Amino acid sequence: MLQFILRRIGVSIFILWLASVLMYVLTINSGDPLQDLRQTNSSNREQLIAARVENMNLDEPWYTRYAIWLGGASKCLILQCDLGTNRTGQSVNELVADAAASSLRLVTLATVLAIVFGVTVGILAAIRQYSGFDYVVTFLAFLFFSLPVFWAAVLLKQYGAIDFNNWIADPGVSLVTTLLLALLFGMVFSVIAGGDTRRRVLTFAITAVVLFAVVTYFDAVGWWRRPALGLGLIVLLSLAALAVLLMLTVGLRNRRVIYCGLATIGVGIVSFFATRSLMEDPSWTLILVLAAVAAVVGAVIGVAFGGYERSTAIVISVGTALSFGFLVFLDQLLRNWGLYLEGNSRPISTIGSGSPLFSGNFYEGIWNWATQLILPTIVLTLISLAQYSRYTRSSMLETTQQDYMRTARSKGLSDRVVNTKHALRNALIPITTIVAFDFASLIGGAVITERVFGWSGMGALFQEGLNTVDPAPVMAFFLVTGAAAILMNMLADIAYASLDPRIRR
Template sequence: MASFIVRRLIASIFVLFAATYLMYILTAYSGDPLEDLKQSNSPNKQALIDARIKLLDLDIPPFLRYFLWLGRLFQGNFGISVQNQPVNALLQNAITSTLTLVTIATVLAIILGLIVGIVSALRQYSGFDYSVTLVAFLFFSLPIFWVAVLLKQYGAIQINDWLDDPVIPLPALLLISVVAGLLWMSIIGGSWKRRLIVLGVSAVATGAVLGVLSATRWFADPSIGIVVLAILAIGLAFGITAIVAGLKNRRALYAALATAVLGIALYYPAVSFFLNGIELPLFLGLAVLTVLVSGAIGFAFGGADRGPVIRSAIFTGVLVAGLIALDKYMSYWAAYANSSRVRGRPIATVGAQTPGLGGNFWVQGIDLYTHLILPTIAIILISFASYTRYSRASLLEVLNQDYIRTARAKGLTQRTVIVRHAFRNALIPITTIIAFDVGAIVGGAVVTETVFGWTGMGRLFVDGLRVADLNPVMAFFVVTGALAVLFNLIADLLYAALDPRIKVS
């Protein structure tokens, strides 16, 4: 494997050299970085032009100047921009902003796409399958800038207006309840009697929950509370165990329940003491501690087959800890929304943060999330379609294989056939799509960042092209190219991990 990685890296380096050289030459001849100075009426115009020529080595032909840029790149220096700013500093701010946006959006799009695609494959030719297909292709065909404008209007402006008096009207309540009932009915399937029962129960449950939340004005000052947390934690323990190990695996179920009970017991100490005055390093440390403690509980209950037991405990522990953190965030929602900087308009339409907001770790976190909501949804809606369709097609292809029919003939449960046999092999083509999309999403966030006012990689690239500023454009190209190469290498290694028949040699 080591020799394979070395060979791929060497080949990738030569590809990057050729690509960067071509990009450098094309960008250099696409515009004049002295254009603004030549049109200036400044009395020392010639002196400014001479200074910029010297600063950017513009007196050297581009096909030779590239090697000067390459030499600085080997030293970790991306050069100076037209405005005499270090590109390294510009790149650091831009890549932090873009990766914050792209990472969250990509992870959510992958998770939602896989879940919906799998359910769609298992309910092939059902109403749910047809509805998902329609929605997926609809989102895939929509231009991102138009989606962004719609999100600003209906996802921010009107939602902010509604939050002034967060009461759900009766017609909207009934519509949401019916849609939820139809959704669960199509997912669960079965006979028509079973479907009608699911429709009625889920519609009534949704309407009752939303009615209580509306009557108590929960959306103005949200919280989870110990009772709801306990119900959700126990439900997560059963649900995760059913998916990961099966409810017949009592060790996994007991480990998940023990982890959930521990999370419930730690709710008040965490909310009252552990999470007060917290900062990001301590928050990340508690997250790692959650994984370790949950894994230890799973190991203690494990027995002979510890893998599924440990995974059940870890997933349960992480989700329960996430609910506790979410409750802490919610406790600061009213203070954030009514602050002098936000002024009752918490869903932001532009920028990555509220200027001059201040506040503690939780207030800053809410501010980040409210600025992330709209651009994240925009990217998810575009990426969701491809992940859903590929995961559906891949799983359907695997389910028709001989070894799946053999597994079912042996009497294995549907969960075991899907999770342990089909899903793993269905991930192979999806891994390829994800590897290609990561670099494309980083580079393709140009429109999203422009519409929502994020000063990220896309903004750096567009601003550089507009004034023929070579160094920022090349910094963008090197980062996106390196990411594409890296994730394609990771995809090759994952092939061998997912399918033992594939040898990396």
């Protein structure tokens, strides 16, 4: 494996170097970097031209200028990057630090969300092939995949930001809207649940009634501006998380593992009151420490009461503990939504990637960060989610037709074990390759998204460099995004080799 990884690293570096030469040559030949100064009537025009020539080394041949850039960029291998200066003499390192942070957090979050939801939906669609759920997922996948990035971004700005900000100022849901929402979600959940007509009608009725009651209650108590979960809902959602973990592992019949999960929730209830003061205004360090403590406590419960299913009990207990801790964190975050609204009458931003003058507590800072990120993330996630869901569905269907799958079923294994332990791992092999290509395409889509939402990210840096025929910002964009894409491809190859050892040869 080590030889395989080293070989992939060498090939990746060689490809990155060849691409950098091509990018540099194309950029410097795209126009005249002195055109604006040649046309100016300023009295110090010659001095300005001389200063720009010096900043950009225009008195040197192109290969010398490229060698200067490559020498500085190669120092990134020892974490001492020197990307030079732009045409005004400003350090490109400083420009990249802020721009890369904005762009990569956007692309990374969109990729993670697309993978989680896309793969999950694709698996469910494959398991329930040709069902109503499968047809709905197929339709939505083709719809989202066909959406132009700029058009979807503009629609989200209108309905997800402007209209939402108008609504949240004095929120309220009319009776007709509540009824329509209840009917819509009832139809969606009945399609997802599947089954015979009786089961679908029952699912539709229960979902519609519950949603109608919940929305009516939220509207009556003003939950939209002062939301919270409360201990009761935290426990209920933790039980749901426990049920999901059990269905993905040992099922709902192993009482010893179930008792470990329930004991973990019981400890979580006690810790809810014990850590309340700590959670009022914590730090990320404290959050990580508490998460580690929760995982340790869950592992101890699994070891102490898991018996012969100790390893599975540890997984279930740790997963339940982390789920309970996340819900406690989410409860505190929701409780601070009202405080954030008091200082931000229009919370969802349509322009910019941050608020430099923002002041608030820990949770308000998270809301400020999230409201800046939510719309462009949704745009990029929807487009990638469609691709992941279709590829996962196709891969799962192909895997389930293999001989070893029929053998697993003939041995009497349950559908849960067959799908999660036999089909899923092999179905994920082609998905790992798609992740790398999708990450690179998301970076390209983020350039357009940043333009629509006014983000000062790598896209703006790239566009400014192209408009001014300044290779330094363009090459900085290439280095960050190209290295990220190469890294993702290399990680995909390594994951591919881990899933299928034959690839290593």
